[in-house]
Amino acid sequence: MIPVAKYHGTGNDFIVVDADLSVPDRRRFATDYCDRTSGIEGPDGPSGADGALFLALEPAFDPPRVIMTLVQPDGSVASMCGNGARVAAAWAADRTGRDEVMIDTPAGTRHAVVGDDEVTIEMGRPTFDPAAVPVARDGPMVDEPLAGLAVTAVNTGVPHAVAFVDDVDAVDLEAVAPVIRHHDAFPDGANVTVASEHDGGGFRQRTFERGVEGETRSCGTGAVAVAAVARRAGRIDDGPVTIRPPGGDLTVSFEDGRAYLAGPVVHEFDAELSPARPRRA
CATH class of the missing domain: 3.10.310.10 (Diaminopimelate Epimerase; Chain A, domain 1)
Structure with missing residues (x-):
């Protein structure tokens, strides 16, 4: 033992x-x-x-x-x-x-x-480069329609397919996510993360994790992916921004392009x- x-x-x-x-x-x-x-x-x-x-x-x-x-x-x-x-x-x-x-x-x-x-950890520089995600596209995947969602591909240490929606609770993640997770666009597969704006500020998050093959109560790389995509779209500045997965709040901020993740x-x-x-x- x-x-x-x-x-x-x-x-x-x-x-x-x-x-x-x-x-x-x-x-x-x-x-x-x-x-x-x-x-x-x-x-x-x-x-x-x-x-x-x-x-x-x-x-x-x-x-x-x-x-x-x-x-x-x-x-x-x-x-x-x-x-x-x-x-x-x-x-x-x-x-x-x-x-x-x-x-x-x-x-x-x-x-x-x-x-x-x-505990706060430096998470590196999120990248939308298709070769680094990786995604089988000539350029970055931004708001591409996949399985009824507008998907942006980003690597935050692992590949994420991120989609902003009106309400994360309205998404049947167990039905939609496997289609995207195994899509030909992602040669190594992808974590699938949906996000929606929260009335109190920041974003709600749900993530279907590659390797777990199901939804988890929290995903740190997914929280950074939400913030990175929001930042790219001009929804937020360098932060800090609160990301709210089901398991509790996380904080993401950026400094010189590097992301930082904090939470209990x-x-x-x-x-x-x-x-x-x-x-x-």
């Missing part, structure tokens, strides 16, 4: 594993324990998760560094996850007592600041899991 921790960032939840511990098959570990009906047990029964974060802490660096690998419930590895990186920063801060952490991800190294009430992180519980869970007959 190995010790693990369960964290969430505005409802985007993760099983956190110290990468120094032996997990022979990380993909199987993630698919088993992230399952919402039979996965990791919380205080109130099976809770599952949106992914398993394998974190290698290197405390000798100044500031400390964390090598982050996110394995999603379908066994795929995500190159970036905004809320996951914020969780990784909080986990490292708990172990080092430091309020600044560097997070090494497949999408690049990101600087995080851990405060009393929120919660340590839910600790547990012990078998690194190789026996398969059921």
Whole structure:
């Protein structure tokens, strides 16, 4: 058995594993324990998760560094996850007592600041370049009709297809999103995010995540994608702007073209899991 921790960032939840511990098959570990009906047990029964974060802490660096690998419930590895990186920063801060952490991800190294009430992480420069998203177009995809939505493609560490709508609750995301997520326009697939203006300012957000293959309560890269598309369209300036996924509010701002994502992180519980869970007959 190995010790693990369960964290969430505005409802985007993760099983956190110290990468120094032996997990022979990380993909199987993630698919088993992230399952919402039979996965990791919380205080109130099976809770599952949106992914398993394998974190290698290197405390000798100044500031400390964390090598982050996110394995999603379908066994795929995500190159970036905004809320996951914020969780990784909080986990490292708990172990080092430091309020600044560097997070090494497949999408690049990101600087995080851990405060009393929120964790802020630098998310890099959003790009609409079709080769970088990637999207199978000669130029940027902006407000292109797909599955009844006007879709703009942007990469915020992972590819997102973003559509602004009148009311996010009126969108049947489970029906519409898979069509866009697997569309030929996106050779690597895409996360699908819809957004609408909020009466109190900012934008409401819902995201269907690639790799989770369903809607999540929050998506950090999706929140940045909403802000980036809104900024490109002249709806907002460099911020800060409040993005409101179902799991809680996030704040996105920009400085010299770089996006910053801020919001709370919660340590839910600790547990012990078998690194190789026996398969059921």
